[in-house]
Amino acid sequence: MSTQAASPVVASGGVAVGGARHVAIIMDGNGRWAKKRFLPRLAGHRAGIEAVRRTITAAGEIGLQALTLYAFSSENWRRPATEVSDLMGLLGHYLRREIDALDRNNVQLRLIGEWRKFEADLVNQLLEACERLSKNDGLIVTLALNYGAQDELVRAMRKLAEEARAGAIDPETIDTQAIEARLDTADLPPLDLVIRTSGESRLSNFLLWQAAYAELLFTETLWPDFDRAALESALECFVQRERRFGGL
Template identity: 65%
Template structure:
């Protein structure tokens, strides 16, 4: 039985240091509620947590950091909250893009972010283009992302290629599907963290998480910082990863 490149352990390097970490950033609303603040205050504090964690990830040498910023299900939230989230995304790009570029970080976005409208889409496209040639760490932001839709889209593309005669059905294996996913070209996902005490993946990186280590912490996202990221890495380093072997 062959092993898909997506699930194979990384060759070389420190086995205790994940190459690719993903985070479900949960708990902004509860953080604000505990402080009798509006939900947008929790989202603002969450943006500051993003800054702390991305800087620490770079300092640790993590190759790719994927952050679940806006799911395809988040459109169900009140219009005012969605508007606030989009405004914060604009602010983050304006205020942090220079730092990312200066630090040789490559920005990548997964999900159908074009639903956000022309103005924000152009801003995101510009940020991606500005950092495309960078060769350092990759910061991946999941926007209007849902893993089930991602997998279905990959299947459709492979079906179209099969119907056109470009590939045979026998060529559709794990590696072929992996190549069609939004995360193609990124290191395999090693560690997936969810904050706020919830114990579910919420339609995030379902394929990629097949052999990832999962860590659920009670810390609300605005309180998650560099020290807590290091604690998560220390927990990861203690785990034995066998990828189906002995």
């Protein structure tokens, strides 16, 4: 799809239209992409990093406000130790290689999940990247790292319980807004669209609260093959859906 052609998702100034501000992606299919090519899984993860770069660039050019990527789930620790180590190494490599381009493109970087449980060197690298990009005011890229939505909700409930025990909040006043304010995503716009690649049709413990009224799109495209055309196609599907939020 030509990025210059008239599109229902891209305005003439390059700003996304149709109401989609925040898109989240479950980046699935690296292993299957590699297997189809008789390559090691690491090759699939490396190709997946290139898809991340393409998608962030496209999201910024299209005019999305926020892009959240499921980069490492709390369940991914169950994978072989060598693969986990490879994924951590690729994350560090990506930050080193792309930080200048992210800064030039006015990208902000946010992190959600229990990412501080990674090794100290990687934690410091993540903190430094967030600090360097903190003055930017363009696309908000959020990496979900060591993230699980059920864990996020448990942590939010614990915060509320501790505040109630300390007398800082009346339990009778706890509502959806109080919970949302204590989620990892509290400073992000409401979630509009969740995309999952590779043909799987489940959320896999990703943004369960936030996705309550988000549109869901499942595509057969493997993550390493995802590109601007795939993102625009997903946004075109979003534009055509009628969002009633429980109303008529």
